[in-house]
Amino acid sequence: MDSNSIVLNVNGIEVIYNHVILVLKGVSLQVPEGGIVALLGGNGAGKTTTLRAISNLLRAERGEVTKGSIELRGERIENLSPAELVQRGVVQVMEGRHCFAHLSIEENLMTGSYTRRDKGEIAANLEKVYTYFPRLKTRRTSQAAYTSGGEQQMCAIGRALMTNPSIVLLDEPSMGLAPQIVDEVFHIVKDLNTKEKVTFLLAEQNTNMALKYADYGYIMESGRIVMDGNAHDLANNSDVKEFYLGVGGEGRKSFRDVKSYKRRKRWLA
Amino acid sequence: MTSRKTGDVILDVKNISLRFGGVKALTDISFNVREHEVRAIIGPNGAGKSSMLNCINGVYVPQEGSITFRGQTFSHMNSRQVAEMGVARTFQNLALFKGMSVIDNLMSGRNLKIKSNILLQALRWGPAEREEIRHREFVEKIIDFLEIQAWRKTPVGQLPYGLQKRVDLGRALAMEPQVLLLDEPMAGMNLEEKQDMSRFILEVNEEFGTTIVLIEHDMGVVMDISDRVVVLDYGKKIGDGAPHEVRDNEDVIRAYLGTAH
Amino acid sequence: MFYRENGQFKTSYQADQQIFPIRQDRIAMLVLLAVLFLLIPAFASDYLFRAILIPLVIMSLAALGVNILVGYCGQISLGSGAFMAVGAYGAYNFFVRVPDMPLIPAVILGGLCAMAFGILFGLPSLRVRGLYLAVATLAAQFFSDWMFLRIKWFTNDSPSGSVSVSHLQVFGFPLDTATARYLFCLALLVVVALLAKNLVRSAIGREWMAIRDMDVAAAVIGIRPMYAKLSAFAVSSFIIGMAGALWAFVHLGAWEPAAFSVEVSFKLLFMVIIGGLGSIMGSFFGAAFIVVLPIVLNQFLPWLFGLFGAQISTAGVSHAELMIFGALIVWFLIVEPHGLAKLWSTAKQKLRIWPFPH
Amino acid sequence: MAFFLETLFGGLMTGMLYALVALGFVLIFKASGVFNFAQGAMVLFAALAMARFAEWIPAWLGFDSKILANLLAFVVAALAMFVVAWLIERLVLRHLVNQEGATLLMATLGIAYFLDGLGQTIFGSNVYSIDIGMPKDPVFLLDTVFDGGVMINKEDLYAAAIAAALVALLTLFFQKTGTGRALRAVADDHQAAQSVGIPLARIWVIVWCVAGVVALVAGMIWGSKLGVQFSLTTVALRALPVVILGGLTSVPGAIIGGLIIGVGEKLSEVYIGPHVGGGIEIWFAYVLALVFLLFRPQGLFGEKIIDRV
Amino acid sequence: QDTQFIPLLSYRTGPYAPNGIPWANGKQDYIKLINERDGGVNGVKLSYEECEFGYATDRGVECYERLKGRPGVAIFDPQSTGVTFALTEKAPVDKIPLITVGYGLSISQDGSAFKWNFPFLGSYWTGADILIQHLGQELGGLDKLKGKKIALVYHDSPFGKEPIPLLQERAKLHGFDLQLLPVTAPGVEQKSTWLQVRQSRPDYVLLWGWGVMNSTALKEAQATGYARDKIYGVWWAGTEPDVRDVGAGAKGYKALALNGYGQDNKVIQEILTHVHGKGQGTGPRDEVGAVIYTRGVIIQMLTVEAIRTAQERFGKGKVMTAEQVRWGLENLNLTDERLRELGFESIIRPLQTTCQDHMGSTWARVHTWDGKQWGGMSDWYQADEEILTRLIKAGSDTYVAEKRLQRRDAADCES
Ligand SMILES: Nc1ncnc2c1ncn2[C@@H]1O[C@H](COP(=O)(O)OP(=O)(O)OP(=O)(O)O)[C@@H](O)[C@H]1O
Ligand SMILES: Nc1ncnc2c1ncn2[C@@H]1O[C@H](COP(=O)(O)OP(=O)(O)OP(=O)(O)O)[C@@H](O)[C@H]1O
Ligand SMILES: [Mg+2]
């Protein structure tokens, strides 16, 4: 990766929750300007934790970066507040939606424009979100708590877009979305990326989709990066194929047929 | 679809309509579930799938329609009755008991079966303790089955999402249900984990003959493991049939699948 | 270094389900009990008993009761003072109206009165939740304040409304020394704590916690919210009622309704929050914090100032005491929001992996 | 009839005074989901500051205009409340982001103790008076219609007017500005609010400042009625059913709740009290609030309690 | 052990601090005076320690437990009704006398049942009795009370409820109407109480309040237009903090005066010279001689005189045990002459206690607030023996029966 185009540089960070639970054990990753980087890995690998460390939402979870550094365009950001990061264009879409339950969908979206001052810009952003997610427009007056899971996910993504970000940390955007909308979300990502040069770091379980749209990928296991490479290379790696894409040697396996047989991942050896 | 036999209709949903103020979550939905089958419900976001499950287990009260379970017809049941009749479920937005350990979460699924009264429990004396241990043994089986031994005593709030989903399933299984309602059990999982989950579901279905109603957005999973599929869109039923029939249905493609599949 | 659980394998679920599955914990517990029952009575002064230990033990009992309701079942209650009052006056009425009523049955009957009262004021919990429920319980509090002031029958027609008891005895032994009183309260506390611990790790305890954590899901797995909530109110107010009876009979001897005012309710709630919601142990820590700390500060501060050659007036001490107490509460919460019990278990966790940092 | 009217008016006026204290609770709850146990302590602290500075400032500066003294004292007391708010955010709230309600409640209790101690250390524990020239004597209206007229207390009338104005102002603030929305967002989910760039620190300082000023106004009016001394903190306990009845999150709810509670407790004490020995108003207020809650568990104007799986 | 220890319970913080502070200061200053001027009691220096309890009963009991074991401890003044009730059970066990000047249990005047309680100078029963006598005198005879209406606005606690039996007795006797209006503690909200007063228009209101309740009551009376000069307070409602904040609004309000006050009294002058003059005053100088400050001084004087009396019997110049002090308390005889010597002649009336009578004197006066200060002292009244004795006998009989006590016999009186 070309080092001077790096916007986000995470360097050997260690994260501890609650003073005792060590979760990240020296994670390093780089996100280039205008790139889409995927962060892959199983449950509990530490993807969310990595994103939280970057956006500094960690403190609210009683977590702490104890080693390493995080730089945004050369500036150390470990001590900036999340709000200051949003000012600098870094926004995180949190896993599990976290919509403001008592606010209507539209109010939820409008909270995203808190750091924006220009009325015209806000209106335009709102319009943009509604064109991306027409479903939200029809539900705009409902209280977020009473919308369906997928609608809330859309709302959370839309809310982040309202901040006019330059870097979006997307945590499991496809979770709970219908296939059609999943496609759409990734299209939107691509769209923003090419048209507005928004950089994305996305943690995803849907490896298939993620590698299809990303330029570069990191794979995490139990708090470490175990593999990284171009999206294309990763997609062709045989381990990745078997464990994350479901296409072993003999093509896609049916979910009905995977029985107890399991091959150990090489990097766990 | 090997050794299992699907039996008679065990659950019959008739003309259910559900409204929240102006929002029509469900309009005149009817479908049935046969014993021992895996029945999937699919549909775009906000179609009313979760609401449908909520009607079945008494969380929501539909304005119209009735539900017949094992020959008994109800317009509304309370959750307790539903649970007593052997219907268990998992939740889309995890509804685990966050402050409790994994074991306690699963044990709470067995509460309906516990007979000792409060005094015996306080003394933890003879029969009460034996009963507790009996249930604990059952729960341990589920823990082994779901491969979550290592987290037995962890408070579930601290587990990663995917494991929480497993615990949620475990809690439902602990009820030894005849019908198991699963609301997006595989959301937020990677392929390997989805495979595990599918395996769990199928094994439950095959070994205990549990009837399964499944909401899922991963079409791969739905196509592979379900016997019949209902498709909802904006609260209306737009399709019902075997997976491949549904997949080729024009309406379904337009409303839900999009072109790619 | 020697605090390890590895090497201790459980061969039965029974063994695994013990209250203290780790051997070192069991030994520590036995030592603690020995200290409490044998060592302390041998050495403690009268002041320590009457002013600190007895109130501490009784308040621990009450906090335990409150914790069942608030910590385990998640129903915020500010009516604990009322439950204590009902327990105290209930026991009192049995005590003076039934000839030769011994202490233990009176205390238990007082607990039962509190239980009935608790269930009555627990009814709104079926509909009202959270802070809103706190108001329902405050209604109980103010109602009981009024009731024991106004309805003469409860106070055996004493004109001022204050009542007193004497000639306490347990199984024929008079409870007249501080040591005897302490041991009596402590024994009751140990028994109740054991029963309570059994309850919270049994089916009913799981029902309470399920209701607390996610009531809709609890209903779906067949837990009846009504039964769970009301049983929590019943058990909790029974224990609080007994504590109230002890507070009145054993600690105060003579009391007026103000002894169970709303401040007591608040204090009890604070004990369980600062100690740790949903932890039996936490109730004791919390009680110790709220009961003992102000007294310690009160005596320690003049000494501290004296060290620097400064004089401080009693008013100054008690203002400083308030400020330090407040600051300590905040500080502990920042260190560990889930209370002292959690802090304790984190410490144990660290000890277990010592000398490695994580 | 005249007496009934007097009781009614008395209740309404008392209710407005409760509402003034209730407002402080509502503000902070709305903005952070915290039930601020320190509200009573803040009222006392603010009132003490006002009362004492009104004495000290003229002494320091050597003038004796009462109006000027009160004015300056108000400003200085408000500044003191700003400092308090800022410190609370810095030292307490900032470290408790995303914690549960019970934890935060407890923290405000710590703050309450601290303020009680601090206030008495700085300002003393005696009775002090705030004299802002409120008229103390009653006026009698409609004396042509009723024998003896209908008595109304002017002081209450003024106080009620101030309370109403404050409420109108705050309602506007919440409804019409983006800040209002941000506050509600923060109350719902601290972490998510942070994630979209809402600066918690600033929001909290603002809200605690506003709550501090509300406490000051409440303290000033109650203090002028009762004298400034420790028992002012117990006024918070009287305001509690008001907040709950009106809904923890509703500014206008505080007023309506106040009026209902005020009237309810006065009528009950005057008409039912004598038959049962009197002294019932405080529990009656709570029971009244409870009855309303049974019909609307979130209070009259509170946000609906979300209940969904 | 060479000093006599006097524990001082006090509340300089909390809801009742405005009254608690001068009270505590007076108590301390008198001890200082004795040590400074006389070098102690017959050479036995007095030591003391203050324990702050914020008017909370449980903290008060803690203070008691903490201080009761000190060497040379003489006596306790619980300073609150709640603590008095709690200690009444404990004192006989610990053998420490309780001195409650002007408060506490009315029936504890009966020394044959309450060996350890000393409600000197008056109880709420004597207070209520004197108020009624005063009203009778104002009207020109107790018989004029017939058909009158008197409302009792009282602090809803044992303190406020104590006078009720006596007033009921008197109401029966003279045929006046007694209306009871409880005020929930601490008494910051009294609108409905005073609306009821306005409705029933009683001829007089008796105010049995404490702390903030008093000033609130007077303000509310003003706000509802009830004439302040028809309001009569108990002696705990007749001090400076009760009315200072109301100022002119309370003009004409009257209250019982248990004691004289003001800086002219000799003892106060001596405190000013020997204590404040040497920079050792506990509180501000201008508070010396205030009503409740002086009450503190009286309490301490009674304590000191009890020690002195005990020394007469058990050995001059020795530190007395609490039991011996109790004997002193029971055998006090403060004649006019003695009071003059002590500088108390216009503060209290002569006082003599016996084994049966632990009160010693039931005299009190009524004074008036003129908008700026207390004054306009009436003559002394003495409570009606006949009524009191009857009530006390009945009350203490019940008590003795309930506690299964023996009334003290002549031998015990000698001990
Ligand atoms: N607040 C917390 N307190 C304690 N431990 C935590 C906390 N949050 C996460 N963890 C632990 O940190 C580890 C990594 O969690 P993380 O959520 O980062 O994983 P993830 O890769 O995002 O997983 P998933 O795909 O399930 O979202 C897990 O083992 C989890 O138990
Ligand atoms: N309690 C409620 N109050 C108001 N509206 C509701 C409520 N529950 C559901 N709805 C609405 O009903 C519709 C159906 O919701 P439901 O949760 O059943 O959708 P779903 O099919 O499960 O969607 P998803 O796949 O996104 O989870 C949605 O538009 C939702 O907003
Ligand atoms: Mg994650």
Ligand SMILES: [Mg+2]
């Ligand atoms: Mg759904």
